[in-house]
Amino acid sequence: MPELRYNNGFGNHFESEAIPGSLPKLGNAPQKAPHGLYAEQISGTAFTAPRHKNQRSWLYRIKPSVNHQPFKPYKQQPRVLASFHAFSPDIEVTPQQLRWDPLSTDAVKAPEGVDFVDSLTTLCGAGESQTKDGLAIHIYCANKSMGRKSFYNSDGDLLIVPQQHTLHVTTEFGKLDVPPLHICVVQRGLKFSVQLPDDATADRPARGYICEVYKGHFELPDLGPIGANGLANPKDFEAPVAAYEDTHDEWQIVNKFMGRFYEFQQDHSPYDVVAFSGNYVPYRYDLMKYNTIGSISYDHPDPSIFTVLTCPSDSAGTAVCDFVIFPPRWLVAEDTFRPPYFHRNCMSEFMGNIQGVYDAKAEGFMPGGASLHNMNSAHGPDTETYEKASNAPLQPHKVGQGSMSFMFESAYQLATTRWAISESGKLQQDYWRAWSGLQKHFQPPSSSQQ
Ligand SMILES: O=C(O)Cc1cc(O)ccc1O
Numbered sequence: 001m002p003e004l005r006y007n008n009g010f011g012n013h014f015e016s017e018a019i020p021g022s023l024p025k026l027g028n029a030p031q032k033a034p035h036g037l038y039a040e041q042i043s044g045t046a047f048t049a050p051r052h053k054n055q056r057s058w059l060y061r062i063k064p065s066v067n068h069q070p071f072k073p074y075k076q077q078p079r080v081l082a083s084f085h086a087f088s089p090d091i092e093v094t095p096q097q098l099r100w101d102p103l104s105t106d107a108v109k110a111p112e113g114v115d116f117v118d119s120l121t122t123l124c125g126a127g128e129s130q131t132k133d134g135l136a137i138h139i140y141c142a143n144k145s146m147g148r149k150s151f152y153n154s155d156g157d158l159l160i161v162p163q164q165h166t167l168h169v170t171t172e173f174g175k176l177d178v179p180p181l182h183i184c185v186v187q188r189g190l191k192f193s194v195q196l197p198d199d200a201t202a203d204r205p206a207r208g209y210i211c212e213v214y215k216g217h218f219e220l221p222d223l224g225p226i227g228a229n230g231l232a233n234p235k236d237f238e239a240p241v242a243a244y245e246d247t248h249d250e251w252q253i254v255n256k257f258m259g260r261f262y263e264f265q266q267d268h269s270p271y272d273v274v275a276f277s278g279n280y281v282p283y284r285y286d287l288m289k290y291n292t293i294g295s296i297s298y299d300h301p302d303p304s305i306f307t308v309l310t311c312p313s314d315s316a317g318t319a320v321c322d323f324v325i326f327p328p329r330w331l332v333a334e335d336t337f338r339p340p341y342f343h344r345n346c347m348s349e350f351m352g353n354i355q356g357v358y359d360a361k362a363e364g365f366m367p368g369g370a371s372l373h374n375m376n377s378a379h380g381p382d383t384e385t386y387e388k389a390s391n392a393p394l395q396p397h398k399v400g401q402g403s404m405s406f407m408f409e410s411a412y413q414l415a416t417t418r419w420a421i422s423e424s425g426k427l428q429q430d431y432w433r434a435w436s437g438l439q440k441h442f443q444p445p446s447s448s449q450q
């Protein structure tokens with residue numbers, strides 16, 4: 001496939017024209033839009049949201065989105081939840097530290113295969129989409145392209161983290177290629193289709209993690225005393241450029257609304273946007289461009305120093321979801337226990353492994369696997385990592401060569417689904433043993449020394 005072009009920058013007001021002169025010369029909604037196009041606004045925030053939060057785009061398209069058949073229920077309802085009450089029959093909550101072997105779903109083995117949308121499966125979440133309160137964490141595991149099926153999510157924004165195989169994502173705004181070690185964000189309401197490479201098979205499906213936030217949008221974290229540069233640099237976020245198709249053919253549009261799936265037909269491509277302007281635009285980011293900052297004297301900084309994007313809650317500094325990564329990096333701190341410390345957090349920590357070995361776990365946290373250390377559940381380095389790191393010579397040392405793990409850290413208590421706990425067959429029953437070998441090293445000073 002040819003290399004795609006992108007527009008760089010985070011949160012910009014972009015303008016893109018597949019045909020020059022397709023954007024109005026003045027304003028957004030002239031009496032007649034250029035080239036006989038329809039003007040359509042898509043809102044990502046309330047009209048009256050403060051200016052620095054306000055997000056919307058204007059699309060100049062061949063047919064307006066409303067030109068479609070009636071909604072009907074979608075035949076196969078993916079195993080997706082958008083409401084996480086602890087006593088629901090679909091939910092099995094537990095404060096137990098949890099870890100999963102590489103995750104997969106059975107549908108990928110069906111003779112016809114399964115596409116991105118139909119493979120969506122919820123692992124855990126909090127709150128509910130209906131009141132725009134909370135988040136959900138899903139996986140996808142697919143081996144079939146969506147073809148002329150398009151999807152949009154009315155429940156929240158999707159932060160997609162591919163772990164295996166590139167996703168070729170067509171959006172209303174143009175195309176994004178999203179290989180592993182990249183992420184993309186497709187916001188609420190934006191239509192997209194995922195095509196897969198030919199070598200995405202039942203044995204090695206396209207697989208990854210998704211964080212869906214029901215309220216707000218992902219932002220770059222404040223940098224405080226770090227200064228004006230560092231962490232994820234705004235210029236490294238890439239938005240698509242307008243690309244349209246002018247077709248008369250049958251499309252199936254699938255919509256997730258309150259966790260239920262609906263569909264409708266239309267006789268024209270949803271990807272008929274010839275030009276757009278605005279700041280409500282999907283984007284991708286290359287995690288290897290992250291500027292990792294750490295201690296150059298002593299002590300292990302909190303992992304918030306590795307925040308790529310944050311979706312803030314209404315409490316300052318407290319996130320619905322922080323997307324945090326653990327890229328390869330130098331550890332140089334003196335007289336310091338260098339791996340992640342023993343920890344009890346008032347936030348919940350869901351982790352995934354894209355590739356390699358994570359520095360807090362010598363084994364068992366595998367690429368494609370996941371872990372959940374829920375609110376207040378103690379966790380930290382496993383026994384082997386603890387013993388090694390407490391005795392290692394403190395030379396400058398590069399950790400995580402060829403590795404990349406990440407964390408969705410949330411202020412919410414995360415309720416796990418019945419599928420994640422009892423049906424996936426991937427939950428590691430003996431994960432608690434990672435810490436059972438920790439020895440007592442206490443040596444009180446003898447009374448003569450006191
Ligand atoms: O592995 C974890 O639990 C995540 C984590 C990493 C780190 O560097 C410090 C604290 C922390 O919770």
Ligand SMILES: [Fe+2]
Nearest residue numbers: 343345349379
């Ligand atoms: Fe932690």
